[in-house]
Amino acid sequence: QVQLVESGGGLVQAGGSLRLSCAASGRTFSSYGMGWFRQAPGKEREFVAAISANGGRIHYADSVKGRFTISRDNAKKEVYLQMNSLKPGDTAVYCCAAALNFYNPYFTQIYDYWGQGTQVTVSS
Numbered sequence: 001q002v003q004l005v006e007s008g009g010g011l012v013q014a015g016g017s018l019r020l021s022c023a024a025s026g027r028t029f030s031s032y033g034m035g036w037f038r039q040a041p042g043k044e045r046e047f048v049a050a051i052s053a054n055g056g057r058i059h060y061a062d063s064v065k066g067r068f069t070i071s072r073d074n075a076k077k078e079v080y081l082q083m084n085s086l087k088p089g090d091t092a093v094y095c096c097a098a099a100l101n102f103y104n105p106y107f108t109q110i111y112d113y114w115g116q117g118t119q120v121t122v123s124s
Contacts, residue, residue, distance in 0.1 A: 015086065018083045024079070025077070033057075039117075047061050047105070047107075053102065067084050083120070090120060
């Protein structure tokens with residue numbers, strides 16, 4: 001069992017930065033690939049970024065490539081999303097998720113556990 005709790009969201013002006021954190025409980029965090037997804041009002045949940053269990057594979061959505069950076073610290077059982085050059089279109093609830101079988105990190109179906117999410121609002 002893995003429980004995930006996100007933090008770090010908030011209100012920021014366009015062009016600003018935020019760093020999201022996802023803290024995990026459970027003894028097997030280092031076995032899970034981790035993903036970040038976001039969902040804006042009236043839109044479907046979309047993939048943002050993902051990182052494999054040992055950090056060797058990293059994936060980004062085209063919309064955030066070059067602006068967002070995903071990382072993890074297995075000793076602390078945390079995964080991070082550094083978000084720079086934020087745009088109003090990045091406004092959404094951001095959730096982290098954990099997948100034991102990390103075969104296609106872009107799909108929500110592979111993820112076994114989800115956090116509740118943290119709100120990110122980017123003003124213009």
